[in-house]
Amino acid sequence: MSETSPAGTRTHCPYCALQCGTLLGRTDGPGSGGGSVSVSPDPDFPVNQGGLCQKGWTAPAVLDVPDRLTTPLVRGADGRLAPAGWDEALGLVARRLREIRDEHGPEALAVFGGGGLTNEKAYTLGKFARLALGTSQIDYNGRFCMSSAAAAQNAAFGVDRGLPFPVTDLGRADVVLLAGANPAETMPPLLRHLDRASLIVIDPRRTRTAARAALHLQPTPGTDLALALGLLHLAVTDGHLDKTYLDERTEGFDETWARAVTWWPERVEAVTGVAVSELRSAVRMLAEAERAYVLTGRGAEQHSKGSDTVAAFINLSLALGLPGREGSGFGTLTGQGNGQGGRELGQKADQLPGYRSLTDPAARAHLARVWGVDPERLPGPGRSAYELLDALGTDDGPRALLVLGSNPVVSAPDAGRIARRLGALDLLVVADFVPSETARMADVVLPVTQWAEEEGTLTNLEGRVLRRRRLLDPPPGVRGDLDVLHGIAVRLGEPASRYPRRPREVFEELRAATAGGPADYSGVSYERLDRDEELYWPCPEGSSGTPRLFLDGFAHPGGRARFQAVEHRDAAELPSPDFPLYATTGRVLAQYQSGAQTRRVAELTEAAPEPYVEVHPDTAARASLADGQLARVSSARGAVLAKVRYEPSLRTDTVFVPFHFPGEGRANLVTHAALDPRSRMPEFKVCAVRIEAAR
Ligand SMILES: Nc1nc2c(c(=O)[nH]1)N[C@H]1C(S)=C(S)[C@@H](COP(=O)(O)OP(=O)(O)OC[C@H]3O[C@@H](n4cnc5c(=O)[nH]c(N)nc54)[C@H](O)[C@@H]3O)O[C@H]1N2
Ligand SMILES: Nc1nc2c(c(=O)[nH]1)N[C@H]1C(S)=C(S)[C@@H](COP(=O)(O)OP(=O)(O)OC[C@H]3O[C@@H](n4cnc5c(=O)[nH]c(N)nc54)[C@H](O)[C@@H]3O)O[C@H]1N2
Ligand code: SF4
Ligand SMILES: [Mo]
Numbered sequence: 001m002s003e004t005s006p007a008g009t010r011t012h013c014p015y016c017a018l019q020c021g022t023l024l025g026r027t028d029g030p031g032s033g034g035g036s037v038s039v040s041p042d043p044d045f046p047v048n049q050g051g052l053c054q055k056g057w058t059a060p061a062v063l064d065v066p067d068r069l070t071t072p073l074v075r076g077a078d079g080r081l082a083p084a085g086w087d088e089a090l091g092l093v094a095r096r097l098r099e100i101r102d103e104h105g106p107e108a109l110a111v112f113g114g115g116g117l118t119n120e121k122a123y124t125l126g127k128f129a130r131l132a133l134g135t136s137q138i139d140y141n142g143r144f145c146m147s148s149a150a151a152a153q154n155a156a157f158g159v160d161r162g163l164p165f166p167v168t169d170l171g172r173a174d175v176v177l178l179a180g181a182n183p184a185e186t187m188p189p190l191l192r193h194l195d196r197a198s199l200i201v202i203d204p205r206r207t208r209t210a211a212r213a214a215l216h217l218q219p220t221p222g223t224d225l226a227l228a229l230g231l232l233h234l235a236v237t238d239g240h241l242d243k244t245y246l247d248e249r250t251e252g253f254d255e256t257w258a259r260a261v262t263w264w265p266e267r268v269e270a271v272t273g274v275a276v277s278e279l280r281s282a283v284r285m286l287a288e289a290e291r292a293y294v295l296t297g298r299g300a301e302q303h304s305k306g307s308d309t310v311a312a313f314i315n316l317s318l319a320l321g322l323p324g325r326e327g328s329g330f331g332t333l334t335g336q337g338n339g340q341g342g343r344e345l346g347q348k349a350d351q352l353p354g355y356r357s358l359t360d361p362a363a364r365a366h367l368a369r370v371w372g373v374d375p376e377r378l379p380g381p382g383r384s385a386y387e388l389l390d391a392l393g394t395d396d397g398p399r400a401l402l403v404l405g406s407n408p409v410v411s412a413p414d415a416g417r418i419a420r421r422l423g424a425l426d427l428l429v430v431a432d433f434v435p436s437e438t439a440r441m442a443d444v445v446l447p448v449t450q451w452a453e454e455e456g457t458l459t460n461l462e463g464r465v466l467r468r469r470r471l472l473d474p475p476p477g478v479r480g481d482l483d484v485l486h487g488i489a490v491r492l493g494e495p496a497s498r499y500p501r502r503p504r505e506v507f508e509e510l511r512a513a514t515a516g517g518p519a520d521y522s523g524v525s526y527e528r529l530d531r532d533e534e535l536y537w538p539c540p541e542g543s544s545g546t547p548r549l550f551l552d553g554f555a556h557p558g559g560r561a562r563f564q565a566v567e568h569r570d571a572a573e574l575p576s577p578d579f580p581l582y583a584t585t586g587r588v589l590a591q592y593q594s595g596a597q598t599r600r601v602a603e604l605t606e607a608a609p610e611p612y613v614e615v616h617p618d619t620a621a622r623a624s625l626a627d628g629q630l631a632r633v634s635s636a637r638g639a640v641l642a643k644v645r646y647e648p649s650l651r652t653d654t655v656f657v658p659f660h661f662p663g664e665g666r667a668n669l670v671t672h673a674a675l676d677p678r679s680r681m682p683e684f685k686v687c688a689v690r691i692e693a694a695r
Contacts, residue, residue: 010042011469012458013056014116014451015592017162017334018187019460020052021045024060024452024471037063037452037471046168047460051189054590058601062434062450063472065600069433069447070477081445086479086487093402093444094491096427097133100400106134106379110388110398113140113347114405115336118456118468119521120506121481122338123353123513124499125404126346131373131498132489136382137398139349141406142336143385144413146343147679148306149296149332155307156314156562157323158555159355159518160343161463161537162334163295164323165548172327173197175289177282179224179313180299180685181333184208185589190333198289200282202227203299204584205614205656206649215281219272221584221654222571222686224300228312229568230268231283232260235319238280240287242321249554250318252563259567260315271568273651287320291327298335298586302685304572307678311564318561324550334461336593341459344519345510349388350381353510354517363517370513371498384680386413386673393424400427402488404481409437410594411659413682415668416638431484436596437662448481449474456503457529462547463536465521467529482506515541518555571686572674575653579635579688581619582654585667586685591660599660611642611665614656615691620644623691632694633657635687638669641694655691659684 008023021042028036037060043050072089073081084092100108111129113122122140129138146162153160170176170193177200183190185208198214201207202224210216219227235241236257246253265276286292294317300309310332317323317330334340344355356363358381368375383391389412391397401422412418422428422441430442439445453474459465474480479487486499500506504526515522523539539545553559575581590607592598599605613633615625625631627646632639633655641664642657650656659667672687 008040009469009471011452011471012466013052013337014059014062015055015337016187017336017339017461018047018190019337019458019466020048020056020189022052022056026472046166047462048189049192051192053188054607055592055598055604058603060452061601061603062597063452065434067435067600068475069435069439069445070475071447073445075443089444089446090484090487090491093429094488097400097488097492100426101133104399107137108399109133109135110137110392110401111135112385112388112401112403112406112408113138113342115140115142115145115339115342117338117342117347117405117481118458118503119338119341119345119465119510120456120503121404122342122347123345123510124482124485124506126353127371128485128489128499130378131371132492132494134377134379136349136379137388138347138382139385139388140342140347141385141408141411142339142343142348143680144302144411144682144684145298145335146332146339148301148303148676148681149310150343151307151679152310152314152564153332155564156311156318157550159549161549162340162461163331163463164550165329165331166462166464167193169327169329170194170293171196173289173291173293175200175285175292177286177292177294178202178209179228179294179296180301181295181297182207182209182299182586183333184212186297186587187333188589198285200285204651204654205647215278215285217274217278217282218651219274220651221582222303223272225305225309225312225566226263226268226271226568227274228309228316229260229263230265230272230279232312232316232319233263233268234265234280234283235287235316236260238283240283241319245321246319249324249560250563251560252565253319255565256315256563259565263568292320292322293328294322294330295333297333299685301332302681302683304674304676304683305569306676306681308564308566311566315563315566318563323561324554326551338458340461340463341457341465345514349384354514354521355519356517366516367513370509384675386675386682387680389418389421390673392421393426399425401425401429403428403430403438407436407438407594407596409441410596410662410666411668413668413671413673413684414637415666431481432596433478434596434600436594446484447478448484449478453478454480454503457507459537465524465529465535465537465539467526572683573636573672573686573688575688579690581689581691583633583635583657583670583687583689584654584685585657585659585671588658588660591658593660595660595662608660611640611657611661611667612645613642613691614645614647614650616650616652617646617648619652619655619691620646623693625691625693630694631691633670633689633691635670635672635689637672640667640669641665655689
């Protein structure tokens with residue numbers, strides 16, 4: 001690592017929702033990036049306690065990757081992207097948007113956002129779509145990430161904050177159950193808070209997290225709902241039900257029990273492959289612990305029944321009396337850098353800032369007042385992320401799309417299909433700082449600033465609002481996302497004052513916009529954050545925020561948590577003679593998401609250079625595949641090319657493919673876009689495949 005300046009700029013890592021505190025310094029020389037930025041962990045930030053993962057340590061490298069975008073690009077008559085001036089590029093975008101709107105109406109214009117965008121950007125993007133474009137067609141990649149957990153938490157608790165308690169609370173836990181989360185690779189510094197606890201890990205793979213567990217349950221992919229019903233069943237029949245808590249703090253147990261009663265342990269073992277003795281141990285560990293937590297990750301959530309699965313784990317935690325009790329609880333490990341803030345400030349299809357509903361007349365009236373428009377001008381809810389992408393370029397679908405903060409060509413389910421839909425657009429505009437796979441398909445590419453070059457706020461997995469601070473100027477020619485939205489909006493005839501370019505100004509408006517909503521930021525200010533106040537939402541004006549939710553009651557009227565009577569069902573696609581194996585997908589330590597950023601960092605590509613598929617050696621042998629050989633993993637939708645990696649600890653009926661790689665190595669060429677009916681989350685975590693040697 002290069003030397004660290006003692007007087008570092010305090011900010012946070014650009015990647016995941018842990019938002020590790022960092023100190024940035026300039027090591028030498030002038031220039032933007034220019035290899036001159038050093039990073040070190042902020043020892044005073046309690047979430048990472050002086051830790052960073054490999055991605056955090058190498059994040060400055062992305063500031064000056066050789067193919068950093070520094071000028072707008074416009075696709076010419078020859079079909080190639082060529083440099084253009086900002087005026088020309090923004091003028092072109094506005095003109096085409098106007099033409100398409102005149103011909104097909106405002107619903108022909110669409111926006112796709114991201115959970116990595118700052119609060120200010122996410123807020124402005126939602127406003128831009130609804131007012132400047134006048135469209136309902138906006139959603140974001142958080143639909144692929146947080147939506148099932150959000151649906152289940154809202155239904156159970158009346159509000160959805162990933163962790164309703166500070167991460168440091170986990171440090172005193174005796175037992176933590178992790179359902180489908182692999183923080184040893186996805187949030188390594190989080191493990192510092194899990195050192196003391198005995199872990200129960202539910203994962204079809206023996207991950208690095210599972211290897212540290214006191215108990216590892218290894219179910220068939222897509223059977224967590226049955227598993228959670230079985231754990232609830234045993235909690236009741238083995239006498240662990242917390243009846244006082246049930247009476248005082250919850251409602252709806254009887255209907256829920258009516259379902260769980262049929263999930264006797266042997267039936268659960270038959271469906272999930274997890275032995276009855278292990279189910280029983282898990283329940284006993286949780287029930288006998290003085291301080292216990294149940295946490296879910298994408299492994300339990302990214303299913304066509306993800307919301308019901310999270311609900312079933314919440315039911316289990318309610319039966320044991322955990323949520324809203326000091327030192328115990330239920331939570332979800334939020335994913336992207338601003339996965340929390342991004343999901344409550346209005347870039348979601350059905351939502352207004354402050355976690356308000358777009359269909360609630362009072363919420364519409366409030367936002368219309370803040371925005372200075374007639375409530376009639378606010379469109380209704382639009383399509384969810386996958387449905388939006390899948391409608392692009394169709395007869396009644398959007399014909400123009402603006403993408404900020406996502407790379408769906410790699411990360412969307414059934415990505416081959418989605419790439420074709422993107423190709424059918426009349427206009428694709430992508431704002432990014434690197435030529436992502438999606439940017440390369442665009443008609444106009446707009447080069448924007450990165451984390452260390454901009455100001456703003458993000459909300460981490462605990463609901464704590466954090467300041468992103470600027471260390472250096474962006475390279476010449478690069479503008480902020482807020483500038484981009486401002487530039488398009490005014491060219492569409494919107495008043496300039498409606499789209500402030502300074503993050504601080506946007507934040508002031510955002511405070512008013514969220515005031516009184518479930519996610520209330522009105523008491524948060526840059527000044528308070530800069531004084532290092534620890535502010536968790538809800539934080540109404542004058543309050544000191546809410547580190548722990550639910551201690552006095554849940555957010556439903558009456559204050560009770562609600563059991564949800566859910567029932568197990570199969571994955572949308574099961575193995576068949578043609579596709580006899582389960583495939584599941586996920587992450588590795590050294591790559592982030594679609595890899596647009598991390599595949600450009602030498603140290604990270606050395607650690608995780610290429611697409612691979614984890615296969616049990618017996619399964620590989622049946623397909624005559626040697627370790628290291630190139631395999632073709634095919635589903636009914638497409639095939640991914642990946643190198644075989646023998647993994648003796650894996651189930652023999654399952655293969656695993658990380659989704660970080662582009663081209664023919666895209667795991668999403670095989671995934672299935674079956675959607676959860678409640679959250680519209682796609683089934684990233686299970687589909688049916690076969691594996692064979694690649695020719
Ligand atoms: N290194 C790295 N870290 C990241 C990210 C990254 O891309 N790279 N992304 C960030 C983001 S946005 C997110 S959302 C988080 C995600 O963080 P995690 O949820 O920890 O990540 P995943 O690897 O997607 O899934 C977790 C585990 O689910 C398991 N799994 C697969 N199918 C099933 C199933 O049916 N049931 C169960 N119980 N488990 C199953 C997988 O084997 C995997 O180990 O990570 C964040 N941190
Ligand atoms: N098979 C499979 N697929 C998955 C998943 C899985 O587990 N399995 N997980 C899903 C999940 S949980 C997620 S979160 C998604 C994530 O997948 P994506 O939505 O593709 O996320 P990223 O790869 O982070 O893409 C972000 C893009 O925006 C750019 N960017 C970053 N910050 C900014 C910014 O501030 N402004 C602008 N304009 N651009 C920015 C980056 O350079 C990058 O090109 O993938 C989903 N896809
Ligand atoms: S754990 Fe997440 S926030 Fe922390 S350094 Fe790694 S990627 Fe960055
Ligand atoms: Mo995510």
